[in-house]
Amino acid sequence: MPIAYSQGFTPHPKISYASAAPTGVGSEAEYLEIGLQAPVDPEQLRAALDAALSPGLDVLEAVIAGEGSLADRIDASRWQLELPGVDPGDAEKAVTAFLDSAEVLVERMTKQGRRTFDARAAVTRCALAGEPDLPSGAVGVRCAIIDLVVRQVTPAVRPDDVLSGLRVVAGLEPPVPPRVTRLAQGTLTAQGEIVDPLDADRGDVGIGGR
Amino acid sequence: MSVSSVFPQLEQLLPRVSKPIQYVGGELGAVVKDWDATTVRWALMYPDAYEVGLPNQGVQILYEVLNEQEDVLAERTYAVWPDLEALMKENGVPQFTVDAHRPVKAFDVFGLSFATELGYTNMLSALDLAGIPLDSADRDETHPIVLAGGHASFNPEPIADFIDAAVLGDGEEAVLEITGIIRDWKAEGCPGGRDELLLRLARTESIYVPRFYDVDYLPDGRIQRVVPNRPDVPFRVAKRTTMDLDAWPYPKKPLVPLAETVHERYAVEIFRGCTRGCRFCQAGMITRPVRERSITTVGQMVKEGLEFSGFNEVGLLSLSSADHSEIGDMCSGLAEQYADTNVSLSLPSTRVDAFNIDLAQELSRNGRRTGLTFAPEGGSERIRKVINKMVTKEDLIRTVVTAYSNGWRQVKLYFMCGLPTETDEDVLEIAHMAHEVIRAGREAAGTKDIRCTVSIGGFVPKPHTPFQWASMERPEVIDARLRLLKQEINSDRSLGRAIGFRYHDGEPSLIEGLLSRGDRRVGKVVRRVWEKGGRFDGWSEHFSYARWVEACDEVLPEMGVDLDWFTTREREEQEVLPWDHLDSGLDKDWLWQDWQDSMSEFEQDDCRWTPCFDCGVCPSMDTEIQIGPTGKKLLPLTPVNNLRVPA
Structure with missing residues (x-):
């Protein structure tokens, strides 16, 4: 691909990731912008990237970027938190206690050192998902599944911060590392829905597509 | 199943x-x-x-x-x-x-x-x-x-x-x-x-x-x-020798790492083997004879390797890349082909001569100019004769000055410490050489803004080299010499400020020496060190000299030997060496003679351009020198940045 490079002594490819998922977290909704030196058919770009990337890193769609940056169109993420070994009833109580709190202070190591911040305000939705399908690899184990929508704020509130919050308010301690998956990112509507950030550029042209 | x-x-x-x-x-x-x-x-x-x-x-x-x-x-x-x-x-x-x-x-x-x-x-x-x-x-x-x-x-x-x-x-x-x-x-x-x-x-x-x-x-x-x-x-x-490298053009599909790695580039071996005859260099001794990959195969590999991988750096590797018979055409051809791209080309430069700078000039055409590296290996003329690194002080100064006057601002010089017969004076010569490099370089470049880095590695005698009989110097002696060298470099404050100094402590080298020339009894030391938690011994933050010494003290004495016996002891001609039954092709009598020549500071030429000196490899392994030139050139490529989708 005729990728564009930054200027300078060591030029870097022009790629910017909008709020990349943290390490160790699954995602079905990552977005990035790529600068190109010449026009390329988005479907060809998509196919070429998909062929070069690792199994499990699937490039689903590419569109030509319109006005404004991708980052401006992303202000919230929806996450699924699978908690194998956690009783859904216990999870429900913890979630209720979390939502009932005006502020839930949690700690995290950042590059600047240990920081304490509020994990509650950024959360717009936190609820037990219905009767759960058992997560892969955890057959026969009880598993609470939490559906979570978090606004993008600074410092970022990540799913593990919300899990820390559940521990703070209700002592919820998953026995094994939870499996977290980002399901969607985009613009948060007043109704609490997340709008796909590529919608605006798709128009009627219908290039790419799932 | x-x-x-x-x-x-x-x-x-x-x-x-x-x-x-x-x-x-x-x-x-x-x-x-x-x-x-x-x-x-x-x-x-x-x-x-x-x-x-x-x-x-x-x-x-x-x-x-x-x-x-x-x-x-x-x-x-x-x-x-x-x-x-x-x-x-x-x-x-x-x-x-x-x-x-x-x-x-x-x-x-x-x-x-x-x-x-x-x-x-x-x-x-x-x-x-x-x-x-x-x-x-x-x-x-x-x-x-x-x-x-x-x-x-x-x-x-x-x-x-x-x-x-x-x-x-x-x-x-x-x-x-x-x-x-x-x-x-x-x-x-x-x-x-x-x-x-x-x-x-x-x-x-x-x-x-x-x-x-x-x-x-x-x-x-x-x-x-x-x-x-x-x-x-x-x-x-x-040993095995792969002849005709053109028939083995690997890697064709280089791995592109997901995590950060020490090299992120497409590396092509432009030849294998080396007959420069540096006496400390195991790689040069055990990979003979020289077998070149032709300019056209190298060109093809670079083209296909880059298309496959998307790397934007190419390394043209070998033990002494400037020695390839077609290196000039190879560098200019590749520089031409990738002139308007983000691909950068690099050549590990160890030869101390102006030709190396010409090549580096060629490769840095697209403006990116990184440091230049030269490896005189020994500080004094005398010690360079001992190790058969045929470079004079004048060669080195002239070469480095040429680099500075051609716009390079940073030059790296590699040396070794602990070489056979080495004295404090041999090592202090490194400081004088570095001083002179900066003095002459400032004059030639017309600016004070030039630097050189002196990088010192510890000498480790290796099997199948003329130094396989040599004694190692004790770590305390090495460390003391390096301290003296540092003082000497900084004895002139103005020059010293322009000279960087990097070195390795003597202790890890001694252990590498134990493992290099050890026999089956050393296996007990390896096991004991591992049992005590030894891991990643090539990493200074994980390596523990004390753990190795302790393990040696625990297991070796009962077999009548110790760490010194394996490292600082000089071997005699008749001694059976642990690897004598493993045939690198080198005639043991030739190796011994080369060791004696080393002691009398007698130099040995390269058999690529002087007659065979009977090291023994070609006849015993049924191999021969394979070098060009083929007379072929690299043709211009079609631009690489048109759109291609992998099948």
């Missing part, structure tokens, strides 16, 4: 370790095959962390050569860091391959490439995690053949108890021959079990199976003899 992936168990541990990306595989260039559709299966290990192991050329070449065979499967495994090792032990997750996360124990061959002896403890960790007995003698048909390769396998005696076999020299053809032997043996229903398979390997006369050889010792600790303990294996095992 199929073998399942350990990834589900491993994945649980990954959130708890550093840099988990290094364990997930899936790189561009990685190959995953159906286990049941293959008959011979190799797990290839570079026994260091992923970031060091992934770029390794040897492993990448063998990985590709093996996987091109329809019924052969090859996967890679690397050393896991201690954080993951502890979790794997705790949770019963075995050593795994990164390609399909299969347990190493399930493979037919577990092949390890030892570029350095400091990977020995990591091999023991991998065997232990894999559930493979550490001792070759304790293994049965359910375990892989543990096979060592790489330069260290020219003396695998310190790991003779742990490996089943070793291959000396080039691996391309050896891995295919071994595959064939295993394929046949399996097809016949594994007759005679593991012993029969090892015997078939040993009968090739180029695969060393330590268990078929006994070592007897003299009362004073020296080796009396190393002899086969059965009639049907050869007295000496010969």
Whole structure:
């Protein structure tokens, strides 16, 4: 691909990731912008990237970027938190206690050192998902599944911060590392829905597509 | 029976370790095959962390050569860091391959490439995690053949108890021959079990199976003899030489790492072997003769390798790249082809002459100009004669000044400390040379804004070199010399400020010396160090000199030897060396004569442009020098940045 490079002594490819998922977290909704030196058919770009990337890193769609940056169109993420070994009833109580709190202070190591911040305000939705399908690899184990929508704020509130919050308010301690998956990112509507950030550029042209 | 992936168990541990990306595989260039559709299966290990192991050329070449065979499967495994090792032990997750996360124990061959002896403890960790007995003698048909390769396998005696076999020299053809032997043996229903398979390997006369050889010792600790303990294996095992590198243009599909690694580039070996004759250089001695890859094959490999990988750096590698008979045309041709792209070309520059600067000029056409490196290796004229590095002080000053006046601002100079016959004065000469470089460089460049970095490595005598008989200097002496050198560099404050100084302590070199020239008794030290927690000995933050010394003190005296005996003791001509039964092609009498010549400061020319000096390699290995020029040129490429979609 005729990728564009930054200027300078060591030029870097022009790629910017909008709020990349943290390490160790699954995602079905990552977005990035790529600068190109010449026009390329988005479907060809998509196919070429998909062929070069690792199994499990699937490039689903590419569109030509319109006005404004991708980052401006992303202000919230929806996450699924699978908690194998956690009783859904216990999870429900913890979630209720979390939502009932005006502020839930949690700690995290950042590059600047240990920081304490509020994990509650950024959360717009936190609820037990219905009767759960058992997560892969955890057959026969009880598993609470939490559906979570978090606004993008600074410092970022990540799913593990919300899990820390559940521990703070209700002592919820998953026995094994939870499996977290980002399901969607985009613009948060007043109704609490997340709008796909590529919608605006798709128009009627219908290039790419799932 | 199929073998399942350990990834589900491993994945649980990954959130708890550093840099988990290094364990997930899936790189561009990685190959995953159906286990049941293959008959011979190799797990290839570079026994260091992923970031060091992934770029390794040897492993990448063998990985590709093996996987091109329809019924052969090859996967890679690397050393896991201690954080993951502890979790794997705790949770019963075995050593795994990164390609399909299969347990190493399930493979037919577990092949390890030892570029350095400091990977020995990591091999023991991998065997232990894999559930493979550490001792070759304790293994049965359910375990892989543990096979060592790489330069260290020219003396695998310190790991003779742990490996089943070793291959000396080039691996391309050896891995295919071994595959064939295993394929046949399996097809016949594994007759005679593991012993029969090892015997078939040993009968090739180029695969060393330590268990078929006994070592007897003299009362004073020296080796009396190393002899086969059965009639049907050869007295000496010969190294492999791949002739005609154009027929082996690997890697074609270089691995593109997902995690950060020490080299991120497409590396092409432009030739193998070196006959410059530097007496300290094991690589130059054991890889003879010189075999060039032609300019057109190199051009083709660069084109296809870049198209496949998307790398934007190309390294034209060899032991002395400026010596390629077509290097001028190769550099200008490639520079021309990639002039308007983001591809940068690099040449490891060690030759101290102006031609090197011409080449560097050519390669930096697109404006990116990195540092230049020269390796005079010895500080004084005298010591350079001892090591056969034929560079005069005037050559060096002239070359470096040319670099500065052509716009370079930074030059790196490599030296060694601890060389045979070395005195404080030889090392202090390094400071005087660096002073002169800066003085002359400032004048030539017309600016004070130039720098040079003096980088010092510790000398380690290696098997199959003229210095295999030499005594090592004690670490205290090395460290004291380096302190003196530092003072001398800074004795002139103005010049000293422009000179950077990097060095290695003497202690790790002494241990490398123990492992390089050790015999089977040193295996007990390796095991003891590993038991005490020794891992990643090539990393200064993990290496513990005290642990090695302690282990030596615990296990060696009862056998009548000690650390000094293996390192600081000079050997005599008649002494049987632990690797005498392993044939690098070099005539031992020639090596001894070259050692004597070294002591009388007599230099030896290069057989590429002077008559053969009878080192013995070509006749005994039935090889010959293969060099150009072919007279061909690289043609201009069509622009590389038109749109292409991989099929």
